[in-house]
Amino acid sequence: MGIFDKFKKKKEIAEETVTETETQKKEKVTNEQSEPEIINESHALNEETYIKENTPMHELWEIYRAEKGGSDSFEPLEFIEKIISDAKKAAVESGSDAPNKTEAELIKFIRDIQKHCDSLATRIKNEKLAAEKENEKNKKAEQCKPVNAEPLLYMTKNKVRLWAVIIPPFYGGEDISYDTLKFRMDSLAVKHGINSKLIDKIISDKLYFKIVQIAEGSEAVNGKSGTVKNLFSTAKKQVNIKEDNHGNVNYKELNMIQSIHKGDTICEITLPTAASDGMTVTGDTIKGREGRYPVVPAGKNTEFNEDKTLLLAKIDGELVFEENKFNVRNLLTIDHDVDNSVGNINFVGDVLIKGDVREGYTVRADGDVKIVGTVEGATVIAGGDLVIDRGMTGGNKGVIEVQGSLKCKYLENCCVYAKEGIEADQIMYSTLSTDENIVVKGKKGSVTGGKLVAGKTIEAVTIGTPANTNLKTEIVLGVVPHMVEKLKGLEQQAEETQNKLHKTAQDIKYIQGNMEKITPERKELLKKLIFQYQIDDMQNKKLEKEIDEIKEMIQSNTEKCGLKCDNVFPIMNINVCGSKYILDMELKECRISRKGEKTFISSPMLGEMITF
Numbered sequence: 001m002g003i004f005d006k007f008k009k010k011k012e013i014a015e016e017t018v019t020e021t022e023t024q025k026k027e028k029v030t031n032e033q034s035e036p037e038i039i040n041e042s043h044a045l046n047e048e049t050y051i052k053e054n055t056p057m058h059e060l061w062e063i064y065r066a067e068k069g070g071s072d073s074f075e076p077l078e079f080i081e082k083i084i085s086d087a088k089k090a091a092v093e094s095g096s097d098a099p100n101k102t103e104a105e106l107i108k109f110i111r112d113i114q115k116h117c118d119s120l121a122t123r124i125k126n127e128k129l130a131a132e133k134e135n136e137k138n139k140k141a142e143q144c145k146p147v148n149a150e151p152l153l154y155m156t157k158n159k160v161r162l163w164a165v166i167i168p169p170f171y172g173g174e175d176i177s178y179d180t181l182k183f184r185m186d187s188l189a190v191k192h193g194i195n196s197k198l199i200d201k202i203i204s205d206k207l208y209f210k211i212v213q214i215a216e217g218s219e220a221v222n223g224k225s226g227t228v229k230n231l232f233s234t235a236k237k238q239v240n241i242k243e244d245n246h247g248n249v250n251y252k253e254l255n256m257i258q259s260i261h262k263g264d265t266i267c268e269i270t271l272p273t274a275a276s277d278g279m280t281v282t283g284d285t286i287k288g289r290e291g292r293y294p295v296v297p298a299g300k301n302t303e304f305n306e307d308k309t310l311l312l313a314k315i316d317g318e319l320v321f322e323e324n325k326f327n328v329r330n331l332l333t334i335d336h337d338v339d340n341s342v343g344n345i346n347f348v349g350d351v352l353i354k355g356d357v358r359e360g361y362t363v364r365a366d367g368d369v370k371i372v373g374t375v376e377g378a379t380v381i382a383g384g385d386l387v388i389d390r391g392m393t394g395g396n397k398g399v400i401e402v403q404g405s406l407k408c409k410y411l412e413n414c415c416v417y418a419k420e421g422i423e424a425d426q427i428m429y430s431t432l433s434t435d436e437n438i439v440v441k442g443k444k445g446s447v448t449g450g451k452l453v454a455g456k457t458i459e460a461v462t463i464g465t466p467a468n469t470n471l472k473t474e475i476v477l478g479v480v481p482h483m484v485e486k487l488k489g490l491e492q493q494a495e496e497t498q499n500k501l502h503k504t505a506q507d508i509k510y511i512q513g514n515m516e517k518i519t520p521e522r523k524e525l526l527k528k529l530i531f532q533y534q535i536d537d538m539q540n541k542k543l544e545k546e547i548d549e550i551k552e553m554i555q556s557n558t559e560k561c562g563l564k565c566d567n568v569f570p571i572m573n574i575n576v577c578g579s580k581y582i583l584d585m586e587l588k589e590c591r592i593s594r595k596g597e598k599t600f601i602s603s604p605m606l607g608e609m610i611t612f
Helices: 003-018 022-034 056-068 081-094 098-138 178-187 196-205 481-512 520-558
Strands: 150-155 161-167 212-216 227-230 265-270 302-304 310-313 317-322 325-329 331-334 345-347 350-353 362-365 369-371 379-382 386-402 406-418 422-424 426-428 431-434 438-440 446-448 450-454 457-463 473-477 562-568 572-576 579-583 587-595 598-602
Touching: 056 098, 081 098, 098 150, 098 161, 150 178, 161 178, 178 196, 178 212, 196 212, 302 325, 317 331, 331 345, 345 350, 350 362, 362 369, 369 379, 426 450, 446 450, 450 457, 457 473, 473 562, 473 587, 481 520, 572 587, 572 598, 579 598
Parallel strands: 331 350, 345 362, 350 369, 362 379, 369 386, 379 386, 386 406, 406 422, 406 426, 406 431, 422 438, 426 446, 431 450, 438 457, 446 457, 450 473, 457 562, 473 572
Antiparallel strands: 150 161, 161 212, 227 265, 265 310, 302 310, 317 325, 562 587, 572 579, 587 598
16 A cells, blocks of 8 residues: 555544544543554654645656656655654654754755655646647647756755655756755755665665665764662651551651761762764764763762772761752751650661650660660660660660660669669669679668679669668679670580580491491492581681680689678678679678689678688
């Protein structure tokens, strides 16, 4: 089917569509929705490019056909349609709009062709009419003047394409020649990308009324600018409640704080691509525009990697988006209480809370934590030091766990572990544990009930209370909690390794005891067992060495442990490096020390030291 026939059919369909009733239209829409037709209209040519019936070019073609005869179909776009369609397809893939502009120029060329054809057709008709009139007067046949074949050329605005259409000769005029076409091309200075084969075809096959591309340069390809993909939210702090694997929701986990570690990726950056130069059909270079490096929201405490493809956090902290930039703060400041307005806190840097930590909430930080107010029955975990300006009222729910030291006014009904020491003014009914020292001083400096575990020393003004002589306070000295835990873990690993060694040794002994009947498979198994035994034996020796080193460290700590208290009231249960004693009397200036395998209690109120 020719292009004209296609257009005619489209026109007929369009006319039929106009006469459709509203019911038919609705039915058609329903059918189209149920069975959608896949049409790639982005690559179809603009309808204006199709040269319709009753246009000057078509009219001129009919004049030529009437004169020359033949039944050739009228297809002016036969050689140019695919070129433009392919260019449009490439444009969609590359994101360029140049091919769409090229199609617009093709429409302009077609209009120029139509004007020329209209002028030539009018001239031919007028000359024919004049000849017929003259023939009537003089009774003598006169012919129209010969019209030679004429090439119409069009160079696109960017000079990348050169199109041609050959208007045929009329009434005995000369056909198109190579010299004529070349002369016209030379006048436009065309010297690059000439399609010589197509030109030869035009001359030999007399391709008249065909729009053809006889020369093509190359488009410049602009470089693509880089892009930025943000891996973190740029929105202001907002609640982000999540469900666990069982569909449960913890409404205290609001996830409002974007914590980030040093070296974490904030943004992924796509680098710009280089431009590629093009060339016109006149041989001139078309410069491509280089892609630009994107605007990256790099703020305080951020840095690029070596090839600038990533924006990284320079420090641990809170990631915030301010003034169109990502900034990393190493201090998270909460200006009010930790409650349902902020939820639990989980931060990689330091935390400052200018209020209280309410019951049931958790504050977790990799750095230091300072709390200006009070901690209720909450959990506070810090990788550094913890300072509470007031103290903790735990209600038997409060938990503190810090890898640094703890300083506060009071600790009541809570459980505390501070690796590097504890300082407080008052301790009531709490369990405290540290690898270092516990110091209870201040106005009261009192320890009432509970349990205190110190790797080294405990110092207090008063332990116990004269108001309740049945109250028990437990004191444990010379035990380094984290070392004890590590020792337990190593001893468990050592036990497992020794069991494995024993089993492997039995397997080896069994196979070696039956060497006379051993198979190749058994020999290979024996090699593997012997090799495994050697590896496990090395691991066992390493564990034994680590166990001995930790035991030595614990033992060396025992001579540094001790207690110093101005007033001790019964009952005080004492455990020093495993040696136990129940002190059921009141003592002033009480001192507990350790030497060798013995522990000594001294006081001016004692006639002689208590040894156990």
